[in-house]
Amino acid sequence: MTDSTPPTPxxxxxxxxxxxxxxxxxxxxxxxxxxxxxxxVLAAGSGPIAVDxxxxxxxxxxxxxxxxxxxxxxxxxxxxxxxxxxxxTPLAEAINDAEWVLHAASQDLPCLDEIGLRPRExxxxxxxxxLLGHPRVGLGAMTESVLGIGLEKGHAAxxxxxxxxxxxxxxxxxLDVEVLIELRDALAAELEAAGKAEWARQxxxxxxxxxxxxxxxxxxxxxxxxxxxxxxxQLAVIxxxxxxxxxxxxxxxxxxxxxxxxxxxxxAAIEQPASREALTALPIFGGKANRRQADRWxxxxxxxxxxxxxxxxxxxxxxxxxxxxxxxxxxNPEAAARLAALRPAxxxxxxxxxxxxxNLLTPDTVRRIAWEPPADSSEEGIAERLRSHGARxxxxxxxxxxxxxxxxxxTRTRAG
Numbered sequence: 001m002t003d004s005t006p007p008t009p010x011x012x013x014x015x016x017x018x019x020x021x022x023x024x025x026x027x028x029x030x031x032x033x034x035x036x037x038x039x040x041v042l043a044a045g046s047g048p049i050a051v052d053x054x055x056x057x058x059x060x061x062x063x064x065x066x067x068x069x070x071x072x073x074x075x076x077x078x079x080x081x082x083x084x085x086x087x088x089t090p091l092a093e094a095i096n097d098a099e100w101v102l103h104a105a106s107q108d109l110p111c112l113d114e115i116g117l118r119p120r121e122x123x124x125x126x127x128x129x130x131l132l133g134h135p136r137v138g139l140g141a142m143t144e145s146v147l148g149i150g151l152e153k154g155h156a157a158x159x160x161x162x163x164x165x166x167x168x169x170x171x172x173x174x175l176d177v178e179v180l181i182e183l184r185d186a187l188a189a190e191l192e193a194a195g196k197a198e199w200a201r202q203x204x205x206x207x208x209x210x211x212x213x214x215x216x217x218x219x220x221x222x223x224x225x226x227x228x229x230x231x232x233x234q235l236a237v238i239x240x241x242x243x244x245x246x247x248x249x250x251x252x253x254x255x256x257x258x259x260x261x262x263x264x265x266x267x268a269a270i271e272q273p274a275s276r277e278a279l280t281a282l283p284i285f286g287g288k289a290n291r292r293q294a295d296r297w298x299x300x301x302x303x304x305x306x307x308x309x310x311x312x313x314x315x316x317x318x319x320x321x322x323x324x325x326x327x328x329x330x331x332n333p334e335a336a337a338r339l340a341a342l343r344p345a346x347x348x349x350x351x352x353x354x355x356x357x358x359n360l361l362t363p364d365t366v367r368r369i370a371w372e373p374p375a376d377s378s379e380e381g382i383a384e385r386l387r388s389h390g391a392r393x394x395x396x397x398x399x400x401x402x403x404x405x406x407x408x409x410x411t412r413t414r415a416g
Contacts, residue, residue, distance in 0.1 A: 018149050019175075021171065021178055025174060026079050028067075038091070041078075042075050042091075046073050046074045049100050050071040050184075052069040052176045057255070058159075059255055060161050061252075063111050064111060065114070066081075066161050068080040070091075079170060088116050096118055100123070101123045102124055102180075103142075104126040106207055123200075124204055125183050125187055126138075126139070127200070128187040132187065132194060139176065143179055146190075147186060151178075153172075217317065218239075220238055224266075225263055226238055226266055228270065229269050232315060236303075236307050236312050237272060237305075241260070243300075245259050248293075260297070264282070264285060268301060322367050322370075339370035341410045342403060342407070346399060348402075361386075369385055377408065381404070386399065
C-alpha cells in the first residue's frame with residue numbers, strides 16, 4: 001500500500017490507496033498444468049473465495065467471461081484466462097463447494113456458469129451494502145467507506161477480449177478481489193449488528209436459486225430512441241434492421257452497437273429510404289463500413305416495406321403488467337388510490353429499516369398488488385400475494401401487515 005492520502009475537504013478519514021497486489025501481480029493461467037496447480041492451491045486454502053469476472057461488453061457479442069479473478073486466504077490470487085480452456089473442471093472442483101464472495105453477483109454469475117463455475121453459497125457485497133443502507137455501493141466506494149482502502153480505477157469498460165492483456169489491466173483486475181474477503185467480513189459483522197444477517201442470507205439464496213432469464217419477447221423493442229416511432233410500418237423497419245444487425249453481430253462476434261448504432265436504425269425507420277442513395281444519405285449509413293453493407297441494410301428495409309399488414313408488429317407489446325401508473329386515475333381510480341396509499345407506506349418502511357425501497361419490495365410488486373389486490377386483503381392474504389411475486393420471507397414479515405392496513409384505510413375511506 002502507498003502512504004495515506006491527505007484528508008479530503010469534507011474532513012472524512014484519509015483513504016489508503018492500494019495500487020499493487022500485495023503478493024505481486026500473478027501470471028495469467030493459460031495452460032492445463034498451471035490450472036491444476038492453481039486449483040490444488042485454492043482447494044487447500046481456507047474460508048470464502050473472492051471471485052470476479054471481466055467481460056467485453058460493448059465490444060463482443062454476448063457476455064462471455066474473458067478473465068476470471070480468484071482469491072482465497074492461505075492461497076493467494078489467481079488470474080485465469082477461460083478462453084484458453086475447453087474445460088475448467090479442475091478449477092470448478094476446487095472452488096464450487098465453497099462460499100463465493102462477489103460484488104454485484106447477478107452480473108457475473110451467468111458468464112461464470114457458462115464455463116462451469118457455480119457456487120454452492122454466496123455473499124454479495126453490493127447487495128449487503130444495499131441492505132445496510134450504504135449510500136454508495138460500487139466496489140471502490142465501499143472499500144473506501146468500509147475499509148478505508150482505495151482501489152485503482154479506469155479499466156472496467158476495457159475490451160477484455162484483447163490478447164495479450166496489458167499489465168495495468170491485469171493489475172486492476174487482480175485488485176478487484178484483493179480485499180473482497182475483508183470487505184465481506186466487515187459487512188457480515190455490520191449485518192449481524194443490524195439484525196439483517198438473515199435478510200442477507202435469504203437474498204443470497206434467492207440469487208443462487210433464480211432460474212436463467214427467459215429470452216426476451218421482441219428484443220428489438222428495446223432499441224434506444226424507438227419512442228420516436230409510432231407507425232407499425234416504421235416498427236417493422238426497426239424489427240428487420242435489428243434482426244439483420246443481430247445476425248451480423250453474432251456471426252462476427254462483435255457487439256451489435258458497433259455494427260450499426262440504434263440511432264441509425266431509428267433514423268432509417270423514420271425515413272424509410274427506398275434506394276441505396278437515399279439510405280447512404282442518412283447519418284451513419286454514409287460511413288465507409290456501412291456503405292459496404294448498404295445492400296444488406298436496404299434489403300432489410302425492403303422486407304419491412306413489403307411486409308403484409310397482418311404481419312406488421314403491434315404498436316405495443318402484450319404484457320400482463322399493469323399499465324403505466326400515470327393512466328390509473330382515469331382507467332382505474334380505485335387502483336390509483338391503492339397505489340397512492342401503498343407507495344408511501346412501503347417507502348416509510350424502507351426508511352425505518354435504512355435500505356432502498358426497491359430492496360424492500362420491487363416497484364413492480366407494489367404496482368401489481370395495487371392494480372389487482374387479493375380478494376383477501378388481510379395480512380395473510382397480502383403475504384400470500386407477496387410470496388407469489390417472489391418476495392422473500394423477511395420482506396413479507398416487514399411489509400405484509402402495513403400494506404394490509406394501508407389497503408384497509410383506502411377501502412374504508414372510499415366506502416365512507
